[in-house]
Amino acid sequence: MTSTSLDVERIRKDFPVLSRELPGGRPLVYLDSGNSSQKPTAVVETVREHLAMHYSNVGRAMHALGAESTEAYESARDKVAEFIGAPSRDEVIFTKNASEALNLVAYSFGNPGNTDPRFTLGPGDEVVISEMEHHSNIVPWQFLVQRTGATLKWFGVTDDGRLDIADISGLITERTKIVSIAHQSNVLGTINPVADVLRRAREVGALVMLDASQSVPHHAVDMAALGADFVAFTGHKMVGPSGIGVLWGRAELLDAMPPFMGGGEMIEAVWMDHSTYAPVPHKFEAGTPPIVEAIGLGAAVDYLTGVGMEAIEAHERGLTAYALDALREVPTLRLIGPDSLDQRGATLSFTLDGIHPHDVGQLLDDEFGIAVRVGHHCARPLHLRFGIPATTRASFYLYNTTDEIDALVRGLHHVQKVFA
Amino acid sequence: MTSTSLDVERIRKDFPVLSRELPGGRPLVYLDSGNSSQKPTAVVETVREHLAMHYSNVGRAMHALGAESTEAYESARDKVAEFIGAPSRDEVIFTKNASEALNLVAYSFGNPGNTDPRFTLGPGDEVVISEMEHHSNIVPWQFLVQRTGATLKWFGVTDDGRLDIADISGLITERTKIVSIAHQSNVLGTINPVADVLRRAREVGALVMLDASQSVPHHAVDMAALGADFVAFTGHKMVGPSGIGVLWGRAELLDAMPPFMGGGEMIEAVWMDHSTYAPVPHKFEAGTPPIVEAIGLGAAVDYLTGVGMEAIEAHERGLTAYALDALREVPTLRLIGPDSLDQRGATLSFTLDGIHPHDVGQLLDDEFGIAVRVGHHCARPLHLRFGIPATTRASFYLYNTTDEIDALVRGLHHVQKVFA
Amino acid sequence: MIGESMYQELILEHYKHPQGRGLRDPYDAEVHHVNPTCGDEITLRVKLGDAGKIEDVSYDGQGCSISQAAASVLHELTTGSTVEETLSVVDEFTRLMQGRGKVEADEDVLGDAVAFAGVAKFPARVKCALLSWMAYKDAVVRSAAR
Amino acid sequence: MIGESMYQELILEHYKHPQGRGLRDPYDAEVHHVNPTCGDEITLRVKLGDAGKIEDVSYDGQGCSISQAAASVLHELTTGSTVEETLSVVDEFTRLMQGRGKVEADEDVLGDAVAFAGVAKFPARVKCALLSWMAYKDAVVRSAAR
Ligand SMILES: Cc1ncc(COP(=O)(O)O)c(C=O)c1O
Numbered sequence A, B: 001m002t003s004t005s006l007d008v009e010r011i012r013k014d015f016p017v018l019s020r021e022l023p024g025g026r027p028l029v030y031l032d033s034g035n036s037s038q039k040p041t042a043v044v045e046t047v048r049e050h051l052a053m054h055y056s057n058v059g060r061a062m063h064a065l066g067a068e069s070t071e072a073y074e075s076a077r078d079k080v081a082e083f084i085g086a087p088s089r090d091e092v093i094f095t096k097n098a099s100e101a102l103n104l105v106a107y108s109f110g111n112p113g114n115t116d117p118r119f120t121l122g123p124g125d126e127v128v129i130s131e132m133e134h135h136s137n138i139v140p141w142q143f144l145v146q147r148t149g150a151t152l153k154w155f156g157v158t159d160d161g162r163l164d165i166a167d168i169s170g171l172i173t174e175r176t177k178i179v180s181i182a183h184q185s186n187v188l189g190t191i192n193p194v195a196d197v198l199r200r201a202r203e204v205g206a207l208v209m210l211d212a213s214q215s216v217p218h219h220a221v222d223m224a225a226l227g228a229d230f231v232a233f234t235g236h237k238m239v240g241p242s243g244i245g246v247l248w249g250r251a252e253l254l255d256a257m258p259p260f261m262g263g264g265e266m267i268e269a270v271w272m273d274h275s276t277y278a279p280v281p282h283k284f285e286a287g288t289p290p291i292v293e294a295i296g297l298g299a300a301v302d303y304l305t306g307v308g309m310e311a312i313e314a315h316e317r318g319l320t321a322y323a324l325d326a327l328r329e330v331p332t333l334r335l336i337g338p339d340s341l342d343q344r345g346a347t348l349s350f351t352l353d354g355i356h357p358h359d360v361g362q363l364l365d366d367e368f369g370i371a372v373r374v375g376h377h378c379a380r381p382l383h384l385r386f387g388i389p390a391t392t393r394a395s396f397y398l399y400n401t402t403d404e405i406d407a408l409v410r411g412l413h414h415v416q417k418v419f420a
Numbered sequence C, D: 001m002i003g004e005s006m007y008q009e010l011i012l013e014h015y016k017h018p019q020g021r022g023l024r025d026p027y028d029a030e031v032h033h034v035n036p037t038c039g040d041e042i043t044l045r046v047k048l049g050d051a052g053k054i055e056d057v058s059y060d061g062q063g064c065s066i067s068q069a070a071a072s073v074l075h076e077l078t079t080g081s082t083v084e085e086t087l088s089v090v091d092e093f094t095r096l097m098q099g100r101g102k103v104e105a106d107e108d109v110l111g112d113a114v115a116f117a118g119v120a121k122f123p124a125r126v127k128c129a130l131l132s133w134m135a136y137k138d139a140v141v142r143s144a145a146r
């Protein structure tokens, strides 16, 4: 049993899908929250109620429904800002997902119309990422260096699944304009040494972006304490709706960046041949934003705060300890990532000798209703690094139980029997 | 009375907000659908049910919920493709709104990594838009010419609110790479002469993009018949959820374009130093897409198809005829846009002598619960063209009635009394 | 009609009968502010007097009733007060306007300007209400800098 | 256990006891296909015989049970048939796989390959099932072109 101040049975009742029966009478064992989380009734009902009874466009509308929608949308920004300890609410930009947030920042560099030296980029300049990144924190930077002639470099990963910072000074140099790494790996579970990276980046004047898609949902993350320049995360992994993500950035940097997409809402005034832009956050929110989705994310952070991020973290820690022990007993199971609780989250990826993860995942689902993720989890270079095409990944959240981990272990034994 | 095969009283029952009382006991008279439309129960319930009971990430997930979500998401693509008569479902790309769709295409030009001559752009090349565009179809092209050194040109607008095509051959020339104009104006209601523009564009080998944000919700629009190269529209204006838009493009062009945003789902394979990309539509859908929003849009097109786009068009035509007559009786009212039914939709913008539109809109709302839009409606250059800072705009949809137009006229008389 | 209607009698009164409207000489600073999103404009002059007092605030402009009435109320509240006093009124008014309808107005500080409380719920109108007040702050800074 | 389980006995049978596995000489064309998203690989050879018949399909590869079993079933269904017949089986199999679980399989045409019907609901697995079949189509085109 995990020791925690979180009443998991009560919490499970908040998530209607968890009591659902899958076709064929299978119960649902949802161990794929690292991919996307389930939604509590509080979020679903907020979305429903707003869509049905209070909906209108925001900002531009000057009538009762417009005021209700704008108020709800901007309140969601307040809630998110408070949730992540943002120094200012205007630093919270709503995007459609974490990927858009990462692309937005990548597109800010090397724009010929912007002469701010922090955002110029060309041959000789360098961008640093890592080998454990999600594709959404790799490909935007590949695009950037392709457009500008700059160079992409990356941290390696150690055999036990840690960021290899042995040569950090050789990697992050005076030529580095930005370092963008995961706060927590979506495959290894590793929590990266942000302070070390920041220290070196500050020495050479490089900016630091964190892909916090896997940390913000699971830990109390405070922007001021963290000290990075940009942070991206995504609503659907933190019990929020799909279609909504967040970019947090330091106001003075956001002010200095060129806009990304153009359109309604992000302008101050438009003439046919030029335009001036609204202040942040609106400068980066072109067009009608994901209104109801942002409002749903507001309800999600209310829900998480209600449960308590410390309690969630402790609960997940208990589950991780339990799972690390339990998985050790499965023959031939090889964990990819740290095998201790030190600086790691509740994400466990592994292989089984001679059985392809696709078959593992599908059999677990087919026979037991256990949902895990299989494949490279949008982190193909990391899998190449470990010389494997794919892994099976179990990822836990506030609503998971040790019983579900037991079910997983039983399922893995069965899979091994089928393919024996 | 309008003559139509649409039972508006029955339809109004499908939209819960329409029977809502606003604070102070005002009934709601919603005449702001051009800004964003209301949502029928069918859409709200589809969103709720999916979020609560079937949600998971799409594509990448290989379990029961993953299959349900993927199936629902891809079925939504089928539905949208059928709704707009797309030659192939793979030509339907889900974005977060129309603005993203327009930016996506604008960012496809002048990318140094792409050598397809249709998408190269530099000094000497020209982009043509019009003076009646929404900012979302102006600013992305301003960005493009700023990045590349190309030239932006535009159609003027005649005094009666039509696209001025008198000098179309001087405007669209061998130097033109793309023409992007509204299918229907969000201020004037004007439906533009797409065939004329296409004919000239084809003569000189220019591509044509249509901003169909205001046409697709109100008319049966068929991609094959229309003949354009790219078409953008947005879910929230067509009884769908917020957070979802659509780019339709010809497959051979989409194939030739560089990707826009990088990340999960849009790749084929990723190495640290380069990547290959998925085929369309996924190539342009980086990261977790607006899953539930797309599914909600699928329910929206089902709903619209159920009512019948011809019936909707006829109903709106009746309302427009009625409103044109009724508004003529309001003293000093000046209509901005065509005053006949010829090639126009159900959007009426106007000014009242000596009363600022902000005051008109707010008083209509305050006293009668009438929601109209006031300001420049994200079309400031068009307002500059007419020498006015703002207009009041009433826009109708399938759920509006002639009674509501009567209420508007009464409200305008009252406004004139208050400010007399 | 709702309780928090934006069109309080007082606003309409100021709109129809603006106080202190018109540009007057002499003045220490003149500023011209525009709200590009809706085209509202104001030209505003400040004349400082003895003992840190505001001797006159004169103005001319065009726009909606909210922007025009706000200038009229501004004239009333500032003329004859000390610079310091007026700036704290400006701060309170700004706080009220940017509070998205969730901030309680301090009537003692704001006087007639509390009539604008209903505006705060409409972000697009907040700029109308603030236009002249921001112009005033700007003008005071400039006249003090001379 | 659900009715439409992806792991039909038949698939497991073919996975554990693959038919015709191994690369054989002589051959008219050899192709190598990879599914970069999951790392599945196949090398496949085709030998044409008389009267437009397929004399042999030999292959080697690695990957999940679906991709490996699909290759085994492919071998069984193609060897001994005419090129034309096999291509129509490939077409029907492709249609089934891309039908997102909504297409009814034609058992007469597909034979054992109908066991893969359950795969069609998982887009990520469709590519596994199709890998060898696409490789086969490619190889046939190449051998015909010689
Ligand atoms: C003509 C036109 N184009 C583009 C848009 C932008 O759509 P969205 O705000 O959904 O991006 C709108 C509506 O706001 C519009 O009316």
Ligand SMILES: Cc1ncc(COP(=O)(O)O)c(C=O)c1O
Pocket (backbone or CB within 6 Å): A034, A035, A097, A098, A099, A100, A134, A136, A137, A182, A184, A185, A186, A211, A213, A214, A234, A235, A236, A245, A378, B263, B264, B286, B287, B288, B289
């Ligand atoms: C570490 C990490 N970064 C980025 C993303 C991308 O998030 P989204 O798909 O919401 O854009 C994910 C999840 O998919 C992730 O796990």
